[in-house]
Amino acid sequence: MRDTTTVGDELTETQTAGTPSAGADTAQTAKKERVASLWSDALRDLRRNPIFLIGSALVLFMAVVSLFPSLFTSIDAYAPCDLKNSMKTPSGEHIFGTDVQGCDVYARSVYAASNSIIVGIATTAMVLLVGITSGLLAGWFGGFVDTVLSRFAEIFFAIPLMLGGMLIMSGLGKGNAWTVSLVLATLGWPQIFRIMRSSVLANKHNDYVVAARALGAGTWRITIRHIMPNAIAPVIVVGAISLGVYISAEAALSYLGVGVQSPEISWGLMVSDAQARFLQAPHMLLFPAAALSITVLAFIMVGDAVRDALDPKLR
Template sequence: MRDTTTVGDELTETQTAGTSSAGVDAAASPAKKERAASLWSDAMRDLRRNPIFLIGSALVLFMALVSVWPSLFTSVDAYKPCDLKDSLLSPSGDHIFGTDLQGCDVYARSVYAASNSIIVGIATTFMVLVVGIATGLLAGWFGGFVDTALSRFAEIFFAVPLMLGGMLIMSGLGKGNAWTVSLVLATLGWPQIFRIMRSSVLANKHNDYVVAARALGADTWRITIRHIMPNAIAPVIVVGAISLGVYISAEAALSYLGVGVQAPEISWGLMVSDAQARFLQAPHMLLFPAAALSITVLAFIMVGDAVRDALDPKLR
């Protein structure tokens, strides 16, 4: 027969162990529920609470839908021949934005013009980011001759003003469209992203996590892609988001000057250019496309400013 004292001690130990285990589990469960904090997760949480970002994003999505599916917003095909007898009509029920000198519906042309402007903004920003990030990563990580060669090459393009260089190149190319304008703007715009990415890589390449990864045997490619780029790309994303609106404005300016998107294509810049000579006679020809351009550029700048605030630790 077992001693009752021994049995009592075993029961007490079992109860104590169970209580301790439950306490450990209870203490550990909140820790399991906590999500790991990071720059990107904190930024997304801040953006979801930022009314400027939400309004800007809504406007951006709306303009993107207009550019992709213009027939959803107007039943008039802006590329069909217009009726001259409807020339310079004021806004009315039949033409809510009025008509231009050729009798074309200003509202329909404003809707269809969004496509070229959005294409230029997105395509130019994409090309600028790809080239700028790749070259800046190489220059900042390898240094030496690679850094010197890429930096001097970038300075050649950086010394040329965006609008002046765009005018000269587009004048030489002749008739332009949204894709040629995007290529020209990207050719002149990538050095800005290159310099930002290079300086960000230089600031991160000697951090402890890079030294630890190298000590554990990670190769150069893995360190660059998995460790350096995710930690260096935040300022580049901010500048790219803001620059998208700038490139839309640049396309409108080039089209206004007659060297960007040209007829029979439709552009807000072209519409403003056609309307300037008759502003006092028919102000609606200028006001509506100019308002669409301003709202689109403002929307992208709002999104860029909100992203900058969310990713900048100094503003937290």
């Protein structure tokens, strides 16, 4: 028979040796639980999402093209063109061919990226700034502030984006990327306002807000430190998707002749100039239209991936 004292000593040693390991595992688990959050989980999902990676790569590429067009073409798209080269098909000298005025389609497509990216980013930035600020104030304070801001937002929300943009831009006359951005932002911020207001209303009565108020936190501290980080996720999703929508809106306005206008260059303008001669020279329309489609698709891919990452129901 085995000695009972020896067995007891071995059990004691085993328990003693196992205690630090169990404690370390508990501490490690607690540490993991502490760092877990919506944003960290979303970032981890985005790094593994091929749609987000491909979309981000395309967005980054188009951003570089818009900032440094001279890196991608040695031809100055704003220089006078030679009419003798009118509507030439793609060749070694002009890889995308030339347009009616003899201008290089590839060079103009590269330089046109700048106006489109400016409109998309500037419009989205203004829409987010106005929409988040007003929605946060309306949802948190409620009452008279909510009523005034909501009625004011409904005035602009009732105006269709494209129709309102056409009317305002036609009244302004000559347009450029910045005026188009301002007009689109004026008509687009109510959407962000309504989403932000609803998100704040859904979060303002949560336990962490009550606890922060009980600990003596002030109104602005609760609003900035607690309400906004938890309410802004759906706004970021809509903003990311809307960026591609605003680029499409700029191209549509330019196509109709009320957006970016000559001598500026825009994909919408190029498509408008090429439509009447599509059968004679289809390259004049296909290449700028393809550049526009790829850019809009890239931003929509990023927006969809961000939406999937920030929506726990889609996990």
